[in-house]
Amino acid sequence: MQQENRKEQIIRVAAKLFKEKGYSAVTMRDLASSLGIKAASLYNHINSKQDILKSIIISIAEEFTEGMNVIQVSNNSSIDKLKQIVKLHVTISSQNIYGMASLNNDWMHLEEQLEYYLKLRYDYEDDFRNIIKQGIASNEIKDEKLDLMLFSMLSTLRSLYLWIPKKEDLNPKELADNLSNILINGINK
Amino acid sequence: MQQENRKEQIIRVAAKLFKEKGYSAVTMRDLASSLGIKAASLYNHINSKQDILKSIIISIAEEFTEGMNVIQVSNNSSIDKLKQIVKLHVTISSQNIYGMASLNNDWMHLEEQLEYYLKLRYDYEDDFRNIIKQGIASNEIKDEKLDLMLFSMLSTLRSLYLWIPKKEDLNPKELADNLSNILINGINK
DNA sequence: AATACTAACTAACAACTGTTAGTTTGGTTT
DNA sequence: AAACCAAACTAACAGTTGTTAGTTAGTATT
Numbered sequence: 001m002q003q004e005n006r007k008e009q010i011i012r013v014a015a016k017l018f019k020e021k022g023y024s025a026v027t028m029r030d031l032a033s034s035l036g037i038k039a040a041s042l043y044n045h046i047n048s049k050q051d052i053l054k055s056i057i058i059s060i061a062e063e064f065t066e067g068m069n070v071i072q073v074s075n076n077s078s079i080d081k082l083k084q085i086v087k088l089h090v091t092i093s094s095q096n097i098y099g100m101a102s103l104n105n106d107w108m109h110l111e112e113q114l115e116y117y118l119k120l121r122y123d124y125e126d127d128f129r130n131i132i133k134q135g136i137a138s139n140e141i142k143d144e145k146l147d148l149m150l151f152s153m154l155s156t157l158r159s160l161y162l163w164i165p166k167k168e169d170l171n172p173k174e175l176a177d178n179l180s181n182i183l184i185n186g187i188n189k
Numbered sequence: 190m191q192q193e194n195r196k197e198q199i200i201r202v203a204a205k206l207f208k209e210k211g212y213s214a215v216t217m218r219d220l221a222s223s224l225g226i227k228a229a230s231l232y233n234h235i236n237s238k239q240d241i242l243k244s245i246i247i248s249i250a251e252e253f254t255e256g257m258n259v260i261q262v263s264n265n266s267s268i269d270k271l272k273q274i275v276k277l278h279v280t281i282s283s284q285n286i287y288g289m290a291s292l293n294n295d296w297m298h299l300e301e302q303l304e305y306y307l308k309l310r311y312d313y314e315d316d317f318r319n320i321i322k323q324g325i326a327s328n329e330i331k332d333e334k335l336d337l338m339l340f341s342m343l344s345t346l347r348s349l350y351l352w353i354p355k356k357e358d359l360n361p362k363e364l365a366d367n368l369s370n371i372l373i374n375g376i377n378k
Numbered sequence: 379a380a381t382a383c384t385a386a387c388t389a390a391c392a393a394c395t396g397t398t399a400g401t402t403t404g405g406t407t408t
Numbered sequence: 409a410a411a412c413c414a415a416a417c418t419a420a421c422a423g424t425t426g427t428t429a430g431t432t433a434g435t436a437t438t
């Protein structure tokens with residue numbers, strides 16, 4: 001296990017604060033005092049507040065893109081691909097609880113990277129939609145309200161970062177299985 | 190239809206800005222310039238920035254509480270109560286798109302009313318959980334992963350404010366029916 | 379022993395923050 | 409015409425913001 005340097009530590013603590021209060025409400029003095037140093041000292045390690053946000057969000061967004069690319073080229077059924085997507089979200093979210101909060105809530109404060117982020121996000125949703133579409137074509141999935149099905153699944157998956165921390169005893173594989181079951185089969189007996 | 194006074198207009202425009210950038214990132218000068226006036230002029234109508242946030246969030250939170258109370262005392266089956274909850278979310282969300290964003294993302298910036306808000310939220314979730322529980326007891330709903338079922342449904346319902354604006358032709362009743370079907374029966378054919 | 383590097387510090391900056399005080403304007407009521 | 413009032417304005421405030429410059433102390437390298 002690689003050990004964390006000061007820059008990584010700053011970014012990790014920043015992500016935690018961003019989750020609690022949002023990017024705009026966290027000051028560099030807040031961040032510094034969480035680390036036991038003065039605000040000016042942060043600049044020995046990072047370029048700007050903006051840059052911290054970028055580091056947090058873009059790396060996670062790219063993880064999702066890479067994960068989706070792997071899923072797409074697999075030869076699984078559409079339902080199995082959806083299960084893989086659920087697992088991807090559970091895995092990334094449980095490893096980046098704080099970062100996922102920034103990704104969901106503070107992406108609009110990206111500046112130079114905003115456009116790039118939006119493209120990754122849009123492409124991801126498009127790939128997701130196409131997997132459902134293929135499932136409809138292959139008769140695995142109901143042929144109704146494609147966009148609503150997409151929205152419903154994606155909303156749940158994007159909120160995982162809020163729910164996972166409440167469960168002390170988390171087994172990611174088990175969570176992914178159970179969640180897949182609920183999203184695919186519903187709650188009806 | 191009652192006509193909007195200046196205070197209501199300020200709160201409405203504020204909610205829109207809060208949705209776009211978050212409460213902390215919106216300045217009183219931003220808000221004023223959206224209304225074509227100077228920041229100081231806002232204070233002829235409102236007490237403080239805090240107070241605007243409070244007005245937005247608390248009124249919606251109370252609407253949810255009232256809606257839940259009506260659903261609870263009805264004599265419907267658990268599944269029908271869940272359908273009523275979906276309808277409640279669709280109705281309130283489609284009438285308060287901007288306010289729902291503040292409720293979801295900026296509640297932590299409430300000060301005096303934070304505790305009250307958290308109580309309303311906690312009680313609402315508890316009532317929701319109990320309705321599912323009753324559905325399990327009456328054999329309507331699968332007896333597994335109660336909390337995960339609750340989380341999954343609630344995540345989707347709480348994200349409606351992000352999705353509704355993308356659908357130009359919104360029929361709230363139809364959306365509620367379709368969403369209920371997906372949440373209850375899943376997407377599997 | 380001399381040098382360089384890392385990571386902290388103090389001090390300061392210009393811009394921006396929410397908010398208050400006091401004033402002006404234009405329309406409505408006496 | 410006089411008085412009133414709602415709603416805008418200008419000017420200013422004290423505090424906070426992200427960031428820079430220059431300095432210092434401790435550690436590692438030559």
